[in-house]
Structure formats: structure tokens, C-alpha cells
Amino acid sequence: MKPAPFTYHRPASLAEALALLRTHGPAAKPIAGGQSLGPMLNMRLARPGHLIDLNDLIELDRVRVKEDMLEIGALTRHHRLANAPEVQRSLPLLGAAAASIGHYAIRQRGTIGGSLAHADPAAQLPLIAVTLGATLVISGPAGTREVAAADFLQSIMTVDLRDGELITALRFPLPVGDLWAFEAFSRRHGDFALVSVALSFARDAEGKIDALRLGLGGVDTVPLRLPEIEARAQGRLADEDTIRDLAAATAAAIAPEDSAKVPAVYRRELAETLVIRAFQSALTREEGA
């Protein structure tokens, strides 16, 4: 398996990268970590005429906390995301999800921008971005625009990215609830999950659930946030009855694809189990803290 021929470009700045993307239009494909695009090139599922290597745009490799947001540069690698103190402090859910991507060597190269642009419906970072209401910062011929992750992700591997545009950063609003969990089930360690669950919430002094955010991956063509389940949880005690009710309601609210390998009923039951598990691990972590 060898890639089809292409012309290789190595821009030294964002401006140069954008100029190359504009010049070559749809024939150009940006490459950063290459952990998803590499296999597609090798198998010739992608045959771009021009490859624009973004790895020298080190200004896009950054993690920083502003007052009300965590901003992650598009070139930030999963391994850094998983270990950055800023992420561990302000958004540990994001760090935990990043630590579970692929394998050790894959995480050293793969980038957050690449993961969003690739938009695998079962991938970790799109799920976290949708669940936590993140915004993408996109640069292009018309300047810079921001788009909500939920609008950016349109379908399987289909995103709102126009010719000549490049993701430069991802912004997560802060603060979020201090209880969180990421749960995923895959057949083999490191594979994409069949179903994944991202959970974040706070609890008031009486132990009642506040500001729940619940997202599911692997159950639709894009990661889903479930506002009706979030509303259903508001103000209820985080006890076993509530958790089971929310999990059952989640399973009822989704309509996963039916296939011979993974029947819809299986994904539905997996979602229910993972929601229960996510609440339990969030609460257990709180007790241990």
C-alpha cells in the first residue's frame, strides 16, 4: 500500500499555509499528525494532488486558559492534551478522553484539529467538543470565523470546512461541573469505540444534579448531545434510581444504525450500561478525591 503521487508543501506560517490552500483548492489536503490521513493515503482512499504539511506551524501547538475558556491550538497533540496541567485542572474530562485515543505512538503525533476535521463519529475529541459546547476557530480566505462543534460536524467524516479553510483552535467554555466521566467500549483496546459516553455535572449541597452535560458517540452519524436527558436530570438526587432512569431514557432517546455486526439493540443496551457506569465512576472519583 503506497500513496499516489502528490506535491509536498511545507509552509512556515499560517499565512503561507492558507495561501497554499487557496492556490490549490480542493486538490490540496492539509496534513498534521497524519494518524488518520496517513492510512487513507496509503490505501489510496484519499489522493490529493498537494499535501500541505502543517507541522511547522508551532504557534498552533498551544494550550492556554483564559478567564472563561480553555483554548487549544489545532496542532496540539493528544499526548500533550492528556498531560497538560491546564487541561487536568480545568477540563479533566478532555484530558481523560485524549489519553484513550488510539495507542501510545498514535497519541504522540495525532492532533486535536486533525481529529475534528476527520470527524469520525466514534472519535473521542468530537464527542467531548459537542458535549461541552466547544467552538472551532477557522481561518480562511474570508478571514476568521467561529462555529459551534455541533454545527461543524455534519455527518460521517463530513464537516463545515470550505475550500481554503483551516481549523486553528478549539475553545471550550469554562467552568464546567467538577464531576465527570468518559466511558467507552470497544472490541479491542485502542480501537474506535462502539459506543462512548461523555458526562459532566455539578452537585449542589443537597446532592442534587446541576448543569448536566451528556454526550454519546457511536450511536449516530455525529456525536450527540442529549438536552432532553440533561433537563430530565436537573435538580434530582444523583442516586441509583435517578441514574437508572436517566440511562433508560438515554437508550430510548437514541436510534443507532442496525447492522449485522452491531445490531441497534446492542448499541442501545451498551449506551444504557455506559451511562450508568459513567455516573458511577464520576461519583466514585468524587468520593476518592
Add this chain to the structure above:
Amino acid sequence: MSAPTHDPLTLSLSVNGETHDVRVPARKLLSDVLRDDLGLTGTHVGCEHGVCGACTVLIDGRPARACLTFAAQMEGHEVTTVEAMGRPDALSALQQALHEEHGLQCGFCTPGIVVTFEHYLRENPDPTAEEVRNVLSGNLCRCTGYQNIVAAVLKAAARMRGEAA
């Protein structure tokens, strides 16, 4: 640095501390350039889509799949292959432990495992068996010799920490 855009490219690559000038197509994978052009055949080519881990090398000291990297991308970066990690007459602690624990059968996956864990044990000198298994999940051994590989990594880690093992 602005791009050379004509094919084939003339590249200056730093591999295992030596500089090599090669002339290769832009689409040539790092794994193939290491093997075909530089004669460094310790980097093995298995699945060629990043799953098996046999082609793992270090890029600027961090593990990476050579089959998901183009040699053209490596100008200005330091590549380290398994050839730099020990010699038959002077095995690294990890290689010695793999030998003693029979942590290899056919040996095809071994270079990728050596490269991965030479780095990982510097990052985490005292891993649990579970942590070793987690990292090892990125390297497929089709002989399924994982038990012995895990034992070897733990043994090497103990020795590198200066403990008897």
C-alpha cells in the same frame, strides 16, 4: 522553511545522529526510505496503516509510526531507529530482558516494541503491568507472546531503576 515542491526531492535526513542525503519521491514513506535508501532494515513494515506498530521509530525522541510519516516531513527533525538502541555484543537492558524472558518468538514485532519501550521506560521508569499492557496494545505480536514481553519490560524497568531482577 519553505517547501521544496519538485519530485523527486533531495532531502537531508538526520537518522541516529548521522546526516544522510537522499533523493526520493515526496510520497515515499519514512519506513521505506529507512529500509530501501538507508539500509536500516531494523524498522519493519507490517500493516502500513498504523495499526501493527512494527515500524515504530522515534521522531525527536517520541515514538511514531514510520509508515504514517513521509521522509520529506523529517527534514529538520531527528529520527532514531532500533539500530541505535543496542548492539548484538552490547544489548540494552530491555533487549537483554526480552532475550532472557523469551519475549519474542518470530521477532518481527520486536524492533517496534524495543523502540516504544526504550522511550516509555524513560517517561515512566516504574510502570505497573497494566500500564505496560496498555502501551503494548499499540504493538501487535502475531505469535501472541505478550505475557513474556510484559515480563521482560517489567524486568528491564527494575534493572534500569537499579533494582535486582
